[in-house]
Amino acid sequence: MNGPHDLGGRMGFGPIAPEADEPLFHAEWEARALGIVLCCGALGYWTIDESRHARESIAPADYLRFPYYRIWLTALIELLQRHGELTARELVDGHALTPGKRPEKCLHAQGVVGVLSKGSPTCRTVEVAPRLGIGARVRVRNLQPTGHIRVPGYLRGHVGVIESQCGAHVFPDSNAVHQGEQPQHLYTVAFDGAQVWGQGEGVSIRADLWESYLEAV
Template structure:
């Protein structure tokens, strides 16, 4: 994830300003954007990792200028066309031409609460052995890249590439985003919470003894020797 969205530790983006926790949406159309995205996801044409990758693939000028939900809607439009759910003309005109073969998959109003309550579990049965335990020292891959697809999706941030940390806990076996985002199957791996000292991640950290905890898949890691 070394493209425009991989902003951790990058200079020039200004301070992080926390928002009031009571302010969920900032505009009237934001909850509609969320609802439309969830409804389209119920069509079963992509998974959450593919949707994240779609946002990452927005043009840099658009990613830098769009608001949070503008990114969601732009990526959703791309996926709807890429997957053949809509044609570019249908999207531009705001109206479908003829019935959709996906109509029976639509998310009805009465089903929304149940779908949101169930969520989309990402844990899967174990397929590979667990390599690390709490307290183990590990190092991340030197380059934060997808090993399956050039320029593909990964959850290893660029700022943590080649960094040394320690395993805090194991979360179980979870879908590997690097594969799932590109239709390569779930390929579940052990997922770990890994703590990194700020001094390991940043050249001149303001608080060197602070820690950043990242959830990282086993194939991102190797023993630190």
């Protein structure tokens, strides 16, 4: 989707100013927000793709003014309501009115390290061979969906060269909206920076792109 999260190549948002010796959290509530999001993710209702899409779907005016972890919490509220673990009344009252639906999915403190270190691999096995070979010239399709998509907007319509084949992986666009994993081949594609940005001679850009995003040139 064309949302406020996809800022690459857009002007008017000011310079990037990294903070020297930046702390992990700027306030205690940020650490709590991260913990709550991780614990709720363990309930198993949604995938990382659905949670990412929930953040992207926040109204642009709010997304651009919210601090990072408020974006996370806002999306979490939407996900919990969507899956029946939180009601509008509970949100107003500030406490639960009924027990949670999946108490057996509770993520205890001692289990956090194991869960996070295990991760959630996205590589899959598919029967079809890669349609595109290393060195092939490809154009990024001009896709404008209303749902989740992992193509940076600034690469649409541009031509690049496939640098490597990365195997088959879960397709996030379908996985974000409960249409299944639908795995497909993933490629690393190299682009000329000057061609993409109109400046930057000698600069190259690399993006990992799923096969359905690409067409042979």
